[in-house]
Amino acid sequence: MRERVPAYAALDDSRLHDVRAVAAWAPVRPASGPYADGLQAYLDRTVAQFLGSAQTSAEASEAVLEALTADRPAFRLQTSDWAREFTGTKLTDLDGSAVLGLTRGWVG
Numbered sequence: 001m002r003e004r005v006p007a008y009a010a011l012d013d014s015r016l017h018d019v020r021a022v023a024a025w026a027p028v029r030p031a032s033g034p035y036a037d038g039l040q041a042y043l044d045r046t047v048a049q050f051l052g053s054a055q056t057s058a059e060a061s062e063a064v065l066e067a068l069t070a071d072r073p074a075f076r077l078q079t080s081d082w083a084r085e086f087t088g089t090k091l092t093d094l095d096g097s098a099v100l101g102l103t104r105g106w107v108g
Helices: 013-023 026-051 057-068 081-092 097-107
Strands: none
Touching: 026 097, 081 097
């Protein structure tokens, strides 16, 4: 069994909400059969992302509001540096191998 994510007590309200949304998937794990370990690895990675460097919902909202009020908003909007990098990879990855290389570790 994987090590559990630290207590949520140190999170601000928006990050706590995001982590709880991911944690709500926990009851699905027992019914996941052969995919249970991969699902748990993905959930652990996602929660760790929220606990670490993921932007808050307030930060994302700020970026969206800025785009909505811009004179010439971008056609595509990524609200963080991580999202810009990942989306850039996806848009230039014609056969999917680069995205697979980046995400393979997300499921164990």
